[in-house]
Amino acid sequence: MSLLNPPPRLLMGPGPINCYPRVLSAMSTQLVGQYDPIMTGYMNEVMSLYRYVFNTNNDATLLIDGTSRAGIEAVLVSCIEPGDDVLVPVFGRFGHLLAEISQRAGANVHTIEAPWGEVFKPEQIEAAIQKIRPKVLALVQGDTSTTMLQPLEDIGEICTRYDVLFYSDATASIGGNPFEADKWKLDAVSVGLQKCLGGPSGSAPITLSDKYVQTVRKRQHVEAGIRNENHMDGLGLRIRSNYFDIPMILDYWGTERLNHHTEATSMLYAARECALQLREESLENSINRHKLHGDAMLAGVQGLNLKPFGDLKHKMNNVVGVHIPEDINGEDIRHTMLHQYNIEIGTSFGPLHGKIWRIGTMGYNARKDAVLHTLQALENTLRRAGHKLQSGLATDMAFDVYTNEEN
Amino acid sequence: MSLLNPPPRLLMGPGPINCYPRVLSAMSTQLVGQYDPIMTGYMNEVMSLYRYVFNTNNDATLLIDGTSRAGIEAVLVSCIEPGDDVLVPVFGRFGHLLAEISQRAGANVHTIEAPWGEVFKPEQIEAAIQKIRPKVLALVQGDTSTTMLQPLEDIGEICTRYDVLFYSDATASIGGNPFEADKWKLDAVSVGLQKCLGGPSGSAPITLSDKYVQTVRKRQHVEAGIRNENHMDGLGLRIRSNYFDIPMILDYWGTERLNHHTEATSMLYAARECALQLREESLENSINRHKLHGDAMLAGVQGLNLKPFGDLKHKMNNVVGVHIPEDINGEDIRHTMLHQYNIEIGTSFGPLHGKIWRIGTMGYNARKDAVLHTLQALENTLRRAGHKLQSGLATDMAFDVYTNEEN
DSSP, X not given: OOSOOOOOOEEOSSSOOOOOHHHHHHHTSOOOOTTOHHHHHHHHHHHHHHHHHHTOOOSEEEEESSOHHHHHHHHHHHXXXXXXXXXXXXXXXXXXXXXXXXXXXXXXXXXXXOOBTBOOOHHHHHHHHHHHOOSEEEEESEETTTTEEOOOTTHHHHHHHTTOEEEEXXXXXXXXXXXXXXXXXXXXXXXXXXXXXXXOSSOEEEEEXXXXXXXXXXXXXXXXXXXXXXXXXXXXXXXXXXXXXXXXXXXXXXXXXOOOSOOOHHHHHHHHHHHHHHHHHOHHHHHHHHHHHHHHHHHHHHHTTXXXXXXXXXXXXXXXXXXXXXXXXXXXXXXXXXXXXXXXXXXXXXXXXXXXXXXXXXXXXXXXXXXXXXXXXXXXXXXXXXXOOOTTHHHHHHHHHHHHHOO | XXXXXXXXXEEOSSSOOOOOHHHHHHHTSOOOOTTOHHHHHHHHHHHHHHHHHHTOOOSEXXXXXXXXXXXXXXXXXXXXXXXXXXXXXXXXXXXXXXXXXXXXXXXXXXXXXXXXXXXXXXXXXXXHHHHHOXXXXXXXXXXXXXXXXXXXXXHHHHHHHTTOEEEEEOTTTBTTBOOOTTTTTOSEEEOOSSSTTOOOSSOEEEEEOHHHHHHHHTTOOXXXXXXXXXXXXXXXXXXXXXXXXXXXXXXXXXXXXXXXSOOOHHHHHHHHHHHHHHHHHOHHHHXXXXXXXXXXXXXXXXXXXXXXXXXXXXXXXXXXXXXXXXXXXXXXXXXXXXXXXXXXOBOOOGGGTTTEEEXXXXXXXXXXXXXXXXXXXXXXXXXXXTOOOOTTHHXXXXXXXXXXHOO
């Protein structure tokens, strides 16, 4: 137990994936103090950069210090008062998670469910809103458990009409699929770094509309021990969590700089670098790149005589589900891929456990060489396990996608 | 806004402080997958290393993915059911924080208070326990807001006698002051990396006794979407937070490896490296080193004709409070130290705001050169601001400490 020296895995699962080298370098930067003008300058830069990532003008755009589910919980626990109605359309594991986190925050949770591998139509969501009249609609954009991408563009308009706070978890999709926080009228969005943004898990960027901020400001309380006479407590019920109390976190990120947690500086450095990488590439180019390599991987797995999972019209660009052939042991294949080729592909949860693999092409790994190596290794592994396939077809089909789309 | 290139600050405040270079290097290590045997191997190593850090044999020794207050909240929200009585002896800001987090978790919170700059006697705590008969005693070990170190060695025995869960937040003190989780009969301890452990904020190591684990296991629930027929829900009230649900986190770190969050791998690398550094130095040597440089800094500030704050018998080794002379503007001095010398010293909170500076000597910065540079820069800055002092006395007094103690 001494030198950290992991094998050079190529992470082609549903995330986490390999970090961009520049993000790793950023994390090895020495720290500055919490209120150093250099540090608060970086915090302001991060706010500005993530406005670009989310396509928003929201002032309240910042990081929650934790993994992506910390961002989810912060958004939900800050706006849900016990007894509030929350509607969660569930089309995969992460819908269940939003429901569960809302429940724990004291919400009266209502779910509607789509079969795994499908998404909702706006009419279905509107009908449920009409019936339930929830305070909050919590909807995943991209659910890696099924690889599906829920269209969001018509949902905000519906939420506005019924005065519903519209929250989306876009962890798995951001940076690799279109996302428009303002245009789509989102009130709250949370993500993580470990998918298409090409960073490590451990920091959760969020953005919040003025409406959301006004809602949670009513529950504002200032911590004892740093309170002074200028601070008045709000009239709303105190938020159940201190760590996830968004009004307090806003005052830490805002001009007041009121002490809350000690910002996780190295993770902030990572988050900043992820967004810089995205801005330098441009959102449009990044989304196109994820589409290109996602399409190549999709074509490639079909060339391996494998059947992709779910409604392909609504597949995320950055991950594909693949039915495990009946005569093949899915875990054996994954084991060989990992231990012979240093390539990780993903397993599945819940109803899809043991039935599909999930293969990602995201962030740093949305690259031609990563796609080709994965297809070749998978072809050889499947062939040796007795799966029927035509040698070379997978990469031929991937190359065809590159030829057609790359110009 | 491009290359991350902060000035080389010497962070001599109450933390965060500069990271050990080896910890920064560890964070630039490429990722492996979440369930890769390499990754779960690192997780097991981290558990083992932090058993050493905490002086414990507790199985349940792991990381919470967030800053140190995430560790506090996880410990408290998992064991507190609404209406439970919690006793918090408050001798500084972080006592208030434990009280506030307990309150938000639904506890009926009872506080006793010591003046800032003092600590509690065991009899005072026993008397309060006798009166209140709480389920949990939540007690800070080292409170950086006052620099005081609460003696814990006799408290566990009292808690055992009254069947009270004994929790301590040792964020500010661990690694620089004695800490004995098992010998002192702690049921739960949480810390952070950013003080004497010499890492960045953003990961919160915790350790939990069997009694604590049995208590929270009664509230075990498994997440929908990954549930299968082998999992039974507990009879206790569901924990209010998903992110901080310790039974679920235990199943993620345990042999079951049940999916919860996606471990923040880069922060885990940092936490592992911090503990490796400590183990290689040895706990005893690390504590002695913090004592040595803390004593040198204490002598040095007295040599600057400054008065140290609080009951020095109970000062933490790694930070000293210093009364700001009446004719001196404390913030001007801090500003000059930062912008002319690249040295950060700390301000204060609450009742001590504007009254004392806090000067740390911890982790990587518990070093002779860091102490001497800080004293010299402070001497020169104070002299130019008109403070009366004897030139050279501060470093002379620090050198005397080194001469007397170093052999």
